[in-house]
Structures are given as structure tokens and as C-alpha cells.
Amino acid sequence: MQLGGIDRADDRPPYRQIADQLRAAIDRGDLVAGDKLPSEAVLIEHYGVARMTVRQAVQELRNEGRVVAEHGKGTFVRQPVQVRRLASERFARRHREAGLAAFSVEAQKAGFTPNVDQLEIATGPASPEIRDRLRLADDEEVVSRSRRYLADGQPVETAVSYLPASVAAGSRIVEADSGPGGIYARLEDMGFELDHFTEEVSARMPTAEERRRLQLTDGVPVVVLVRTAYDTTGRPLEVCDTLKAAPAYVLEYEVPAR
Amino acid sequence: MQLGGIDRADDRPPYRQIADQLRAAIDRGDLVAGDKLPSEAVLIEHYGVARMTVRQAVQELRNEGRVVAEHGKGTFVRQPVQVRRLASERFARRHREAGLAAFSVEAQKAGFTPNVDQLEIATGPASPEIRDRLRLADDEEVVSRSRRYLADGQPVETAVSYLPASVAAGSRIVEADSGPGGIYARLEDMGFELDHFTEEVSARMPTAEERRRLQLTDGVPVVVLVRTAYDTTGRPLEVCDTLKAAPAYVLEYEVPAR
């Protein structure tokens, strides 16, 4: 495993540099689920810092839920969150009523002044994770489209969508700046037959960057919504990851006929 | 504000005793949102411990999201999470398809062996919070019903329902041990006309007790589902708080007709 050193010129404190390097090692795949982190003694030796500094770095990763320490044994990379995936009794399968209303409509209903900013669109090679989720060939590129939703100027949600370049190509999807409803309408206009969606709801601690974008303070988790849209052949057309500030949303629904 | 001391006979380490006392002060209302915690220097003096011990205690509360430290100013009790409540574009309003399927049905579909344990039912005076949510008179009692759901022996969800004693009285609700579907069917049998539900989804860090019941490790948030059932006159008949381990649930739904 590759770990760098402490850069005294860096404005980040040493404990954060160490945490970032360990986190990067996990993200790179140098350390995978179940692997043991270097022990405190090894990290002290490697970085030339005191024990508390190393412990503070590891504590960061523990707070983020990425590693778990076991007394007398070591500190281990945790299984990714998808370990238990269980359909809930209350959300198993449902219809949409009237298509996908835009964020702005719902926000106005709730009495907020809605806004969207930080619209970014990029085309490039897919990360292994996205390639897997979209079932892409190794060399196929993806178009990513990220945006941030605000209510009364306060950021409440960020979302990023990925589409295979072959699906997005030639469309006006890159110009879309209204919620996901816009994308799906355009896909259908282009002849793609949307069949069903899957959504996975979970929660986790945000990264520093995510905390910044949603203007969250420390210690607050985010609700994560992972949506995939499939066509009638079962091919994924789009994946969309949404992060919501902790009080995420309110549902209201009728009692079903018996 | 009342703070005790360190009990060396206590098996909890000092930093945890301090954290518990600070947490209790917040829960009691001795410290409310916006209040400043005693400074590190004051806590060191009061408890007679070293600086790192006090910091470790406060760090616990920060990790739980209960307080926030501001450099140069102090550490402050945070606002409760319900600050922003915003309807989402994707969950605004929906129907149920076929009533409320029991946890066990969905769990079996997902390939798990379901189980329910720790069924507890109690009647007593309502907390101010529950009184407010059920719109009860000051002296009206509530029936609470808590249970824990397991999949393959692993706890995945806890839930606690509250009903006004007048609604629960004389019913067999206290015997109900099958998911909420059972309760709602019984309420309708008794002549109550359910009209609609609201659900609020959020996430937060669990308390130590919640972590124990769901067998979670540190650093993992829980998804919180707060549901209220209303009758046709708009009166709340039941509130139900559900905690789910972080990978909470998976949805699947058809594309709506256009």
C-alpha cells in the first residue's frame, strides 16, 4: 500500500493529511473491505508523529463509517453499506401519479422559493463503479450532469446523473436544467422506452466536499437516494445519485381502498 | 446547570460519564438550542481530569450531532434537526397498492427469514412531544407499542407506535404483533375512518441505546421514518417512529403513463 508523508507546507493539519491518505487508499482500492489498516505503531513510525495524532486521523475514518476498530485486533475497512439490502414493507412497489414533478413545483407548494445552481455537464470515461452500474463496455464514455437545488437560497439537495454517451449523444439532454422529469421526457422523445426504476434509500456521513456543498455542520448525516432507470430490455439508461440534507422529505398519501 | 462528578466505581470510563452527564443536561432541558456548554477549562476544573478527557467527552456529543464547536467562541447546543422540512419532488403524493404488507412478506420476498422480537406494550402519560403530535389533552394517556424486526436474526428495524388511550381502549390492538397493517385494519374494524398518512424521512446518528438495539457499529447513521395516520376529520390516530439500519430499503416502480 502506498502512503505518502506529511507536508509541512500543506495548510491542512497533519492528522487530516494522514486521514486523507488513508481514505484515498481505500477509495483507490489499495485497501478493500475486511483489510486491516496499518497499526497505530506503524503509522507513528511512518509519519513520525505522536500517537494521538495518528489516532485522530483514524478517528475521522471511524466517524465517517469507513473503518471499524476492534480492541486487541486492529482497525479494519468496513463492508460497503450495501451489505444488507432489504425491501421495506412500506415502499416495495408503487406507481407514480402524474409523472415526475419538478423540484420547483414541490418547493413552491411547501412555501419555498426554489432555485437550481451549479449546473455542470461533462463527458468522459466512466469510473469502474459507474461502468458497472450502467453495464457499459470498458471504453464507453458517460455524460454526467450535476446540479444543486436550493430552497430560499439554502442548499437542500445535490444530484448527479450519469448516462451512457451513446444514449445522451445528439440529444438536448446536455441543456436540460429542469429536474429529472426533463431528462426522462427527453429520453422518451428520443425513442427510448422507459420501463421501471429502482431506488435505494440509505444514509451515511457526508464527505467534507459534500458537507461544503450542502452547507452542513459536522455530525449530520445525509440521506442518499440512488435511482436507476431501465428500458424495456432491462438495460440501465440512467443512474442518478441524490444527496439530501438530513430532514429529507415529507410524504403524504391516501389510505388505499380495501 | 447540574453536573455530577466522576464515579471511579462506575465501570464506564470518565470521558463517557462526562459525555452522559452533558447529554442528560441537554435532554433535561438544562441546556437548550443555542446555549453554550461549559468551556473546556471549566469542565477540567469541575471534573478534575485532563484536557484530552474533556475533549473526548465533548467529541462524543459532536459526533452525535447534538452540539457544534465554534473556534474561539465555544461549544453550543445545536438546533433540533427539523429546521428544514421540504417536500421532495419524487415522494410528494402517492397511493398504496394493496394495503400495508407485513414486514415478513417483504422480507421473505427479499430472501430473508423474518422475525419480530422485543414486543412491548405500555400505557401511561404522554411525553410533551407525543402529546403535541397526537394533539392530546394534557391528561390523556397514550398506549405505546414497540417492536423490533429481524432478518435472518439480524436486527434491521425498530418501530414504536403511540395511540391515544381513548383510541386503543377496548381494542385488541395491544395484542397486535404483526406489522402496522394489523393496527390499521383493527382501527378500521373499530369504526375509525383512516383518511391519509404523512411520512417524514430523515437520518441522524443513533443514540448508544439505539445502536445497541440495531447492533450497529460507531459512525453509522440510521434512517428515521416518522409516520402519522389521520382520520377523515384530520385528527391524528397514531404516530409511528421507525429506525432503520443505514441501507434502509429498495424501491421499484413502474414508469407512469404519460
Next chain:
DNA sequence: GTCACTTAGTCGTCTAGAGGAGCAATGCTG
């Protein structure tokens, strides 16, 4: 072979300091 003991390695908790940086109020200077 089994059991008990020892030992090395690990993380948990704590002490007693140090200097630094952000913040707010005070008091001084022009």
C-alpha cells in the same frame, strides 16, 4: 492431546503539558 500460562501486538483511556488561531471586548491613540 489438552489445558493453562506467557508473550507480543493491538487498541482504549488518561495525564500534563505546549503553542497556535479565532473571537470579542477593552482600552488606547490619533
Next chain:
DNA sequence: CAGCATTGCTCCTCTAGACGACTAAGTGAC
């Protein structure tokens, strides 16, 4: 009176140790 410097309080970061408790592996006695 306005602006600036000082001061005190706060939390942030780090050092260099200490002892304890837990785990797993090796060792020896029976």
C-alpha cells in the same frame, strides 16, 4: 469619535509518555 492594539477566553492541534485490556499465538505442564 473612529480606528487600532491589547488582552483574555475559547477551541485546535500536537507531543511524549503511561497503564490497561483484549486477542491470538506460542510454550510448557499434565
